Amino acid sequence: MKLNTSRVMGFRNLAAALLAAISLAVLGPAHAALTIEIVGSGANQIPVAIVPFAGEAALPQGISTVVAADLQRSGLFKIVDTAAVPFQPHEQSEVNYADWRARGAEAMAIGSVLRLPDGRLEVRFHLLDAVKQTPLAGYSYVIAAAQLRATAHKIADLIYEKLTGDVGVFGTRIAYIVKSGKHHELQVADADGYGAQTVLASSEPIISPSWSPDGTRLAYVSFERKKPVIYVQSLLSGKRQVLAQFKGNNSAPAWSPDGKQLAIVLTKDGGSQIYMINADGSGLKRLSYSSGIDTEPSFSPDGAWIIYTSDRGGSPQIYRMNTSGNSVQRLTFEGNYNVSPHYSPDGKSFTFIQRVSGSFHVALQDLATGQVQVLTDSRMDESPSFAPNGKMLLYATEIGGRGILAAVSSDGRVRQRLSTQSGDVREPEWGPLLKSQ
Amino acid sequence: MKKVLLSTMLVSLLAACAGQDVKEQPKAAVEDRGAAQQQAVAQPMGQTGVEANPLKDPNNILSKRSVYFDYDKSNVKGEYKPMVEAHAKYLASHKAAKVAVQGNTDERGSREYNIALGNHRADSVRKMMNVLGVPDSQIETVSFGEEKPRATCHEESCWKENRRADIVYQGE
Known part of the structure; x- marks a missing residue:
């Protein structure tokens, strides 16, 4: 989608619209036009840990923070703090379930981002049941860097769907x-x-x-x-x-x-x-x-x-x-x-x-x-x-x-x-x- | 004859003075509207050979264009009937003239319902003109709902100013 200015619009508005377009371009996607504040919470919040993905720190746009924010916004999840965790797993084999259960997590998402030779990114992620110690879902996507946020929303939708049984709408x-x-x-x-x-x-x-x-x-x-x-x-x-x-x-x-x-x-x-x-x-x-x-x-x-x-x-x-x-x-x-x-x-x-x-x-x-x-x-x-x-x-x-x-x-x-x-x-x-x- | 003219002039003068209040206080303008009706009746006598556009003459009732409504209501109140009738008579005798009747509402409630309510208000004015012989071909009703408020504060003093239908002549 690109900026569209109506034909009947006056020059003043055209200028304003162009300014808006310019500021959007300059500020980039990290600056929200709308900021969100959450009030209240669901009756039963599911405690879930979204572990920072391997390789995401080097990207212009993180994935795990967007996923966590999406889930939190719904009011149905309690996001388990991962910042203080000394070892952050990115593969199933690296997960010490007892450790994550002790932190209250009932489910956890782990993953990684790899830059491919052609410049595209490979995003892998697994959703794990920390109680039963079994995988719930696993996906990988090959995307352009511009699709990072959209991919994060897609992952949040999958987690939402698996854990609540309802369709996720974070990608809408x-x-x-x-x-x-x-x-x-x-x-x-x-x-x-x-x-x-x-x-x-x-x-x-x-x-x-x-x-x-x-x-x-x-x-x-x-x-x-x-x-x-x-x-x-x-x-x-x-x-x-x-x-x-x-x-x-x-x-x-x-x-x-x-x-x-x-x-x-x-x-x-x-x-x-x-x-x-x-x-x-x-x-x-x-x-x-x-x-x-x-x-x-x-x-x-x-x-x-x-x-x-x-x-x-x-x-x-x-x-x-x-x-x-x-x-x-x-x-x-x-x-x-x-x-x-x-x-x-x-x-x-x-x-x-x-x-x-x-x-x-x-x-x-x-x-x-x-x-x-x-x-x-x-x-x-x-x-x-x-x-x-x-x-x-x-x-x-x-x-x-x-x-x-x-x-x-x-x-x-x-x-x-x-x-x-x-x-x-x-x-x-x-x-x-x-x-x- | 002289008496009539004198009283007409006095009434016009009063109407002109009171008219200045119309924008801020529509209620204060109520009294002069009745008086202004007499003026409209009396006017043809004094009008011989004079005066350009009666629509622009501040002493003429035709220069008054706004009908005000109660909250949630779209009936034309009695105090505005003389003014609407004067415009109907003008349109009936000037077949080339056309008007848009623009309905407005205050900001409360649904924007779409307010478009419909504004239209209903404009339509009430149109129907009154129809009865007096003005065909629909001379009138278009439109509604701005709450989208084009004349007064912008968020209380009754502004809201009553915005519950309004305006009669606008083509080319104005």
Whole structure:
């Protein structure tokens, strides 16, 4: 992915975007655009030792520190301190299990990095069960130096998967908007906030980024034509096209799980109503028919349902309809402001924003039981979305008048804050698992 | 006749004075809006041969462009009806004129829902104009939601300023 600047952008913004590009290049990947702070922890943390890999000290980018940080961030692991250990094993035959058990480790990762004659790197790693003293997994990768972080995330994903039974999402990416003064940027970064790239820079607002299911495109709403217009942009080529520019507003794009269509919200027939459109902009079809507001559509993972916000009952609540626009059903009944629904990846629950005594919180509702759990206690939470394994939710909130991103585990126990040095960060959406992962 | 003109002038003067307060205190402007309606009725008498653009004349109700709304609401309150009606009459008699009605909200809640709410507010103004004979071909409603706040503090004094629909004539 490379920096893309919109054609309609003014020179001032172009200059700013170029400056951003330059600073990114100069600072390099070691300087995060987003820094992370973790609050709380899981109920049962698995103690795991990530032993520094042989040969990694000579590399511009370590592996074991990234792996440890990933695992720690999830709140599900207790990272056993390895710094004071006199002998650090890199091969299974070198491991003294009794020593590591004494330090509390139930599992441990060891490995090495070797520079090959052609300049590429060979990364080997083993995950060991320190209790049973048996190997759990072993992999080796041949990579370019630029792929070190990505490889570290891949190793963290494997460890997470082996030890928790759930899919790891450390290798995924997030999209969000940064606003500094009148400057707006749509950015994409790794799930740990590193490697931020500017997808679009504009002097007009950008909102509602939405990942295509294959992670190669973003749909979003830009105000650069003095009203909300929906674009779809390729992250590979940087090229973009207008998806919807009808009379009135064009907003709230949501991809169908097969990536062929999007649910969007138009006002061309009066009020805000939900329509379906093909990803190439053809085949527009109206789905919802109410006299009030219908907006914020989100597809169920099986593609059969759309949940959305509607005020047809007098206050904004979450509703569900099938993708033909029928079988309409109201889902939320607590409170008088429930908005921004997103399905969980398993389709069994949905997240949304609930207003309680003037404050806006991230909530989770079970579809079968209707039971609601409020996950946050901050005041101005917005736009929650699930990690692709359903274990964490990413959302926007505010601290000291500044917009930041935050994540909370789906049981509400672990929270992370992701903040930038300056500007307001908002409108996050967690990207999908990529096929290669 | 003289009395009418005099009172018209006085009313205009009052409206002009009060008008300066509109930006900071929309509520203070409430009284002059009713008075300004009389002015709009009376104006044709005094207008003979004078005056360029009534849309720019600060003494004319047509120079007023903003409708303010209650939190979470999109109905046009009674105090703003004379102003919307005056624009409707102008548009009905100037078929070439076109307006954008731009809806806005305060910063609280969902950005997308606020786009829809802002649109609903703009739509309320449009529908009122429709009833008075202005076809949709002369009106486009758009919403900026909470994205383009006129006032930027994080409390009610700014929020009430941002719960607003603006009538903007094409070419302005």
